[in-house]
Amino acid sequence: MEVNHTVYIxxxxxxxxxxxxxxxxxxxxxxxxxxxxxxxxxxxxxxALIVQDRFVENTKVQGIGIVTEELTDEGGxxxxxxxxxxxxxxx
Amino acid sequence: MEVNHTVYIxxxxxxxxxxxxxxxxxxxxxxxxxxxxxxxxxxxxxxALIVQDRFVENTKVQGIGIVTEELTDEGGxxxxxxxxxxxxxxx
Numbered sequence: 001m002e003v004n005h006t007v008y009i010x011x012x013x014x015x016x017x018x019x020x021x022x023x024x025x026x027x028x029x030x031x032x033x034x035x036x037x038x039x040x041x042x043x044x045x046x047x048a049l050i051v052q053d054r055f056v057e058n059t060k061v062q063g064i065g066i067v068t069e070e071l072t073d074e075g076g077x078x079x080x081x082x083x084x085x086x087x088x089x090x091x
Numbered sequence: 092m093e094v095n096h097t098v099y100i101x102x103x104x105x106x107x108x109x110x111x112x113x114x115x116x117x118x119x120x121x122x123x124x125x126x127x128x129x130x131x132x133x134x135x136x137x138x139a140l141i142v143q144d145r146f147v148e149n150t151k152v153q154g155i156g157i158v159t160e161e162l163t164d165e166g167g168x169x170x171x172x173x174x175x176x177x178x179x180x181x182x
Contacts, residue, residue: 042132045173049159064155066177068140082136086157 004029009036009044017047018055021088025056031089037069041084048086063087095120100127100135108138109146112179116147122180128160132175139177154178 005024009017017034024032036044052059065085073079096115100108108125115123127135143150156176164170 039130039133041136042130042173045132045157045175049157049173053159061157064157066136066140066152066155068144082133082140084136 004031006033006035007047009034009040009047011040014043014046014050017043018050021047021051022056025051025059025090031062031087034086034088035083037083038081041082044084044086048088051088058091059088060091061086062089095122097124097126098138100125100131100138102131105134105137105141108134109141112138112142113147116142116150116181122153122178125177125179126174128174129172132173135175135177139179142179149182150179151182152177153180 007017007020007024021032021034034044034048048061052061063086067083068080069083071079071081098108098111098115112123112125125135125139139152143152154177158174159171160174162170162172
């Protein structure tokens with residue numbers, strides 16, 4: 001599946017990311033990937049559902065994947081963090 | 092897909108829910124549904140990935156669904172909340 005743009009979810013308000021996704025669709029991008037790690041995962045789900053249900057007509061969540069990522073923390077120690085990828089596209 | 096048991100994710104520590112899921116598999120349940128709403132969604136993803144990657148051999152996330160649920164809040168007002176369902180099963 002071709003994915004044209006990725007929006008990374010972080011500490012900003014949910015609606016900032018909803019607008020970032022909506023702007024992509026407005027510019028003609030057919031598919032947007034929403035990515036988040038750790039506690040931002042809940043916000044990523046909110047963003048995807050607000051876009052699909054209320055913000056951009058004729059969009060639908062097309063796929064969701066979750067994986068454990070291995071990172072190195074600030075102290076140089078290896079650590080594991082959950083991550084999510086949500087693909088949303090025009091139908 | 093037959094789902095034999097559901098674990099609802101709430102405010103307890105992550106490992107409590109990992110153990111709840113692991114206990115189901117130990118008792119012979121072939122498929123467990125993990126459900127969460129709102130901010131608990133991140134924890135649900137953690138639970139599913141810890142079970143799959145580290146805690147119960149030969150299990151795999153088989154499906155993930157997200158929907159907006161409409162609820163009535165404490166003040167009697169309608170409110171919307173994101174929810175997730177993760178199906179994890181023996182492979």
